[in-house]
Amino acid sequence: MITQTPKWPVYVLGSVALVWIIPLVGIIAMSIRPEGEITSGWWTIEPFTFTLDAWREVWVNYPIGRAFLNSLAVASFATVLPVLFAPAAAYAFHYLKFPFRRILLLILVNAFVVPNQVVIIPLFKLWRETGLIDTYWSVVIPFVGLSFAWAVLLVKNFLSNFPRSLIDAAQVDGCGHLRTYFFIVLPNTITAMAAVGILQFMWTWNSLLLPMLFLRENATLPVMLSTISGAYEPNWDQRAVATIITSILPLVIFLFFQKYFSADGKNNSGSKG
Amino acid sequence: MSVQYGSILTSQTQAGPFAGLATRLFGGNLRRADWIAFALLAPTLIFFSIGVLYPLFETIRVSFLDWTGLSQPKPAGFSNYTKLLSDANFWNALRVTLTWTLACTGISVAIGWSVALISGLAPKQTAPFRVAIFAAYGISETASGLMWLGILQPDFGLLNGILRLVGLEGWASPWLGEPSTAIWGVVAAYVWTQAGLPLLTCYAAIQAIPKSQLEAAHMDGASHFQILRYIMAPLSLPGVRIAIFINLLNSLKAFDMIHILTSGGPIRATETVGYFMYQESVIYFKQGYGAASTVVLLLAVIVCSIPLILDKASESK
Numbered sequence: 125m126i127t128q129t130p131k132w133p134v135y136v137l138g139s140v141a142l143v144w145i146i147p148l149v150g151i152i153a154m155s156i157r158p159e160g161e162i163t164s165g166w167w168t169i170e171p172f173t174f175t176l177d178a179w180r181e182v183w184v185n186y187p188i189g190r191a192f193l194n195s196l197a198v199a200s201f202a203t204v205l206p207v208l209f210a211p212a213a214a215y216a217f218h219y220l221k222f223p224f225r226r227i228l229l230l231i232l233v234n235a236f237v238v239p240n241q242v243v244i245i246p247l248f249k250l251w252r253e254t255g256l257i258d259t260y261w262s263v264v265i266p267f268v269g270l271s272f273a274w275a276v277l278l279v280k281n282f283l284s285n286f287p288r289s290l291i292d293a294a295q296v297d298g299c300g301h302l303r304t305y306f307f308i309v310l311p312n313t314i315t316a317m318a319a320v321g322i323l324q325f326m327w328t329w330n331s332l333l334l335p336m337l338f339l340r341e342n343a344t345l346p347v348m349l350s351t352i353s354g355a356y357e358p359n360w361d362q363r364a365v366a367t368i369i370t371s372i373l374p375l376v377i378f379l380f381f382q383k384y385f386s387a388d389g390k391n392n393s394g395s396k397g
Numbered sequence: 398m399s400v401q402y403g404s405i406l407t408s409q410t411q412a413g414p415f416a417g418l419a420t421r422l423f424g425g426n427l428r429r430a431d432w433i434a435f436a437l438l439a440p441t442l443i444f445f446s447i448g449v450l451y452p453l454f455e456t457i458r459v460s461f462l463d464w465t466g467l468s469q470p471k472p473a474g475f476s477n478y479t480k481l482l483s484d485a486n487f488w489n490a491l492r493v494t495l496t497w498t499l500a501c502t503g504i505s506v507a508i509g510w511s512v513a514l515i516s517g518l519a520p521k522q523t524a525p526f527r528v529a530i531f532a533a534y535g536i537s538e539t540a541s542g543l544m545w546l547g548i549l550q551p552d553f554g555l556l557n558g559i560l561r562l563v564g565l566e567g568w569a570s571p572w573l574g575e576p577s578t579a580i581w582g583v584v585a586a587y588v589w590t591q592a593g594l595p596l597l598t599c600y601a602a603i604q605a606i607p608k609s610q611l612e613a614a615h616m617d618g619a620s621h622f623q624i625l626r627y628i629m630a631p632l633s634l635p636g637v638r639i640a641i642f643i644n645l646l647n648s649l650k651a652f653d654m655i656h657i658l659t660s661g662g663p664i665r666a667t668e669t670v671g672y673f674m675y676q677e678s679v680i681y682f683k684q685g686y687g688a689a690s691t692v693v694l695l696l697a698v699i700v701c702s703i704p705l706i707l708d709k710a711s712e713s714k
Contacts (some may be wrong), residue, residue, distance in 0.1 A: 129518065129521075129522065133522070133523055145529055147544035149557065150548065165555075167558060213440075216433075220431075222435065225434075228438070230709070237695070237699050237702050238453060238695070239671060240652065243449065243456075244679070245684060245688065246455035246459070247452050265447055267449060267453070268444045270448040326535055331653070333652045337665050346540070349543065350657055367543045367544060369472035370539065374537070375532060375536060379535075
């Protein structure tokens with residue numbers, strides 16, 4: 125690396141990062157202070173009263189445990205299904221030749237252009253007619269459908285670096301395509317699928333529009349969060365608690381895996397490593 | 398490669414159970430390997446057809462109908478689209494979308510790229526700051542919006558609090574309640590969630606620069622600024638390009654943040670086309686009209702992603 129590291133980037137980026145840290149500090153402060161102190165400014169230092177009342181009240185006043193389970197169910201189903209199906213599709217597109225292969229692949233990988241807004245009205249009518257409204261399927265189906273655009277592309281790109289000699293060896297040893305897929309390719313796509321799974325879980329856990337319209341009886345956390353504020357008082361403290369509960373799981377997963385996304389200080393292209 | 402591969406498969410030719418139908422559909426060319434391919438694809442295609450293709454075609458179909466909830470749908474030709482063109486609210490939505498998309502993309506990428514470049518000079522010491530900015534990408538727009546209310550709220554928000562503290566009382570304002578400033582409040586909160594992505598892609602591009610190249614520049618007496626300007630900046634451009642596309646598409650499709658902070662208000666000052674569509678079809682139940690505006694949104698996204706689509710067309714051989 126460069127022989128001397130300058131000091132100024134630390135100060136500059138430290139002050140930029142403050143903008144990212146302050147809203148987090150704010151929401152934590154709001155969740156542990158009485159509402160009276162919040163409305164005179166959550167950042168004020170005097171007087172500071174520590175209280176967990178809001179944490180207790182939010183459990184009493186809102187079905188937050190139920191919403192947590194709904195979010196967990198929706199995000200898990202919407203993650204497991206693409207993780208199971210995308211490698212199979214990518215395998216077929218990458219190694220097999222079949223009619224309409226190229227046009228199917230083009231339609232599938234370019235579906236990333238479709239905004240959620242396009243699917244809401246037709247699906248709302250479809251779910252109402254089929255009785256799927258307010259079931260997990262009503263959001264899982266579009267989430268899974270929309271995920272294939274990038275999930276299939278990601279796994280297919282991964283497969284283009286996959287050693288073909290392994291596949292050929294399996295074929296020579298008498299493996300059909302299904303067995304080659306299940307025993308040779310699938311175990312090796314786990315890294316690619318982990319990336320797909322983490323991002324998909326985070327996105328579906330966090331999304332608001334589809335669950336807000338399709339899951340009115342089974343609100344997920346973001347949907348419940350968007351409705352918390354009493355008729356006569358805005359419930360700032362309880363809203364802050366619900367905000368933290370909504371964010372904690374994706375944030376923990378994200379921080380745990382962030383090294384996985386950002387290759388930190390490592391690269392293989394340099395002569396000195 | 399795949400052509401060569403196909404030749405292994407032809408030896409396994411065998412009629413499937415629906416050979417008759419298949420023969421008619423594909424002219425007798427459907428082999429056993431094709432059945433395996435479609436079996437592997439089937440779950441993907443089923444979810445994709447119900448969850449994406451059907452609603453896509455249905456939206457386009459409805460956009461050519463005169464349909465306002467209670468009435469029977471009637472064919473309407475292009476009348477929904479011509480009505481959009483004469484709707485001042487739609488023009489307003491287009492204007493807001495343009496400001497919103499350019500501002501969100503420009504500011505997110507500018508911040509992410511600069512942070513990536515600067516931290517390229519001291520990667521180890523600045524790692525926690527990168528994590529902080531990147532982590533916000535993992536928080537939902539709903540939650541981030543509420544966190545930003547703590548900053549922008551008129552009575553006890555931090556921004557007005559600081560202004561009062563330093564004696565700029567007159568500058569304090571209900572940021573989200575004022576038509577001229579509301580969009581910038583929402584932009585700030587949205588950029589907060591989105592800047593992590595350009596940071597990630599640009600930083601990855603900078604990390605891929607061979608260390609020897611940076612060291613050589615340093616030995617030749619290049620200053621930190623010159624290394625940043627003439628080596629890191631140009632070599633991180635691929636990361637910038639990807640980030641611009643992703644952020645552009647994300648902000649065109651944005652809904653959650655706008656919904657949680659302003660619901661399109663005050664007086665439609667933050668109503669993008671993506672939100673206009675929601676108002677017309679979900680709130681006012683003008684289905685045909687709402688669908689037409691959704692098709693316009695779809696076209697906007699497609700136009701912005703033409704370079705990406707061309708990329709994929711050449712890739713997917």
